[in-house]
Amino acid sequence: MGGGNVIESTSVIVAVLLILAACKVGQAVLEPVVFAIFIIEIAWPMQKTLRSKIGKATALALTVVVTTTLALALLSVIVWGGRQVAEWVGGNLDRIQESLISSTAWLEEHDIFVFALLSDHFDPATVVRMIHAMAIRANTIMAFAVIVLIYVVLGLGEADILTGRIATLKNQDASRRLIAAGRKIGVKFRTYMLVRTxxxxxxxxxxxxxxxxxxxxxxxxxxVLAFALNYLPYIGSLIVTAALPLFAFVQFGSFETPLLVLLGISFIQAVIGSYLEPVFSGSALSISPPLVLFSIVLWTFLWGALGAFLGVPLMIAALTLFEEFPSTRWIADILSGGRAAAGELEA
Incomplete structure (x- = not known):
């Protein structure tokens, strides 16, 4: 890299750090905007196809209806699965307590008093605060969804206008690269969601x-919960792999079946994650596993559960932008293991 490229790359890195800081500070404002952009990138081809057949307004309305219906269907399935588990826990508190007592008997024989440690460090006020925070979060989900829906409707209606404005920039090279990056990001987002689904x-x-x-x-x-949680890379798989053996232990009261469950779930996750996903994604999503994990941890820290979901797509978008400009292409080469062949992901 020449001296100019080094300066440009340094400026980009500083800009990225500032953007991340802004994302943390302005979480409430930026979360719905970023999520809406992600949805727009996925839904745009549907609207574009329908627009040539039934008109712009009708295509926009139908695209929004289909997208909203799919989101509500997924949310309903998740709520049903979560309610089933919650009801099972509520109806089996005695079994859960018995399982905890029996499982800690061996530890107590070796002077490790688990329940004593828990009681010493357990603060009921903390649980109350957690429940209160969850209730507040649940009450804000509807408002968040409405805001996202408004952004999606406006964004789908303004997509062509925004593209036209970018095309008229004085710096035609930057304009061309931005439009190309936007198209590639859309293709990669749709590929990512297809693979995850x-x-x-x-x-x-x-x-x-x-x-x-x-x-x-x-x-x-x-x-159902395994299906839904799998949309959270690593985190969802970890939750299912940890929770199922625990519930199996409560149900059967022995260690043999939970161990078998742990091995079976781990095998399922390994086969699908190591074989099925790479087969479907191919080289379109060439991101190194450590970078995927870093993205999830970073955005979970910044934005919580939504960040865990958007972490990988946001990294995909960043790498695609870096790849498109010569001064930052070396960053994409290092983090993605090499750029895709030219023309591989043309919109």
Whole structure:
């Protein structure tokens, strides 16, 4: 790299750090905007196809209706699965307590008093604050969804206008690169969601079948939750892998079945994550696993659960922008393991 490129790259890195700081400070304002842009990038081809057949206004309305319906269907499935688990926990508190006592007997024989440690460090006020925070968060979900919907409607209606404004920039080279990057980001977002959806369906079906095979209670709910949580890379898989053996232990009261469940779920996650997802994504999403994990941790810290979901797409978008400009292409080369072949992801 020449001296000019070094200065430009340094400026980009500083800008990225400032953007991340702004994302943390302005979370409430930026979250719905970024989420809406993500949805727009995925839904845009549908509107573009429909617009040539039924007109712009009707295409926009139909695209919004279809997108909203799919989102509500997914949310309903998640709520159903979560409610099933919550009701099971509420109806089996005695079994859970018995399982905890029996599981800690060996530890207490070796002078490790688990319940004593928990009571010493347990603060009921903390639990109350957590429940209160969850209730507040639940009350804000509807408002968040409405804001996102408004941004999606406005964004889909203004997409062509924005593209036209970018095309008329004085710096035609930057204009061309920005438009190309936007198209590639849209293709990669749709590829990413296709991969995650196929992997999530496969994970949900596999977990459901495995739970039925072992006669686990709430097999359907576990399949649904495994499907939904798989949209959170690493985190969702970890939750399912940890939770299912615990519930199996409560149900069966022995260590053999939970161990079998742990091995089975780990095998399912490994096969789908290491084989199925790479087959579907190919080289279109060439991001190194450590970078994926870093993205999830970073954006979970910045934006919580939504950040865990958007972490990988945001990294994909950043790498695509870096790849498009010569001064930052070396960053994309290092982090993605090499750029895709020219023309591979043309819109």
């Amino acid at each position: 196929v992997a999530s369906i496969a994970t949900g079906l596999a977990v459901w079948g495995f739970a039925v095979l072992l006669h686990l209670e709430m097999a359907g709910a576990w399949g």
